[in-house]
Amino acid sequence: MVAVRGSEKQRRHPTVPISYRVGAALIVDELALxxxxxxxxxxxxxxxxxxxxxxxxxxxxxxxxxxxxxPAAQRALTGPT
Structure with a gap:
């Protein structure tokens, strides 16, 4: 589990989603185990x-x-609102 704390700016840092994805990849890799x-x-x-x-x-x-x-397909089909 990755814990994220700090200000809003720190929580939006690019390393936060990367760490979540690395954790998810490690879990998927060990699925058989x-x-x-x-x-x-x-x-x-x-x-x-x-x-x-x-x-x-x-x-x-x-x-x-x-x-x-x-969303892009919906905008293209319905036109600008």
């Missing part, structure tokens, strides 16, 4: 962890792209 409680990283079952990580990261990327795309 969290689910099975067995270290299968180099075993054949370790492929499941890699596949799950790719799917999770891909879905998150699509969500991020969709959040940025939707």
């Amino acid at each position: 969290l689910l099975d409680l067995e270290d299968v990283y180099w075993a054949k079952e370790g492929r499941t962890s890699v596949d799950a990580a790719v799917v999770i990261i891909g879905l998150r990327g699509l969500m991020t792209a969709g959040f940025e795309f939707r």
Whole structure:
């Protein structure tokens, strides 16, 4: 868990979201260990962890792209308000 404290300016520093993303990436990377409680990283079952990580990261990327795309598409379709 990343704790953020300080003034509003300090909380908006670019390192804050980077630290959250690094923490999330570490959790996704160890998904098989969290689910099975067995270290299968180099075993054949370790492929499941890699596949799950790719799917999770891909879905998150699509969500991020969709959040940025939707308002722009809506403005383009409806015109300026």
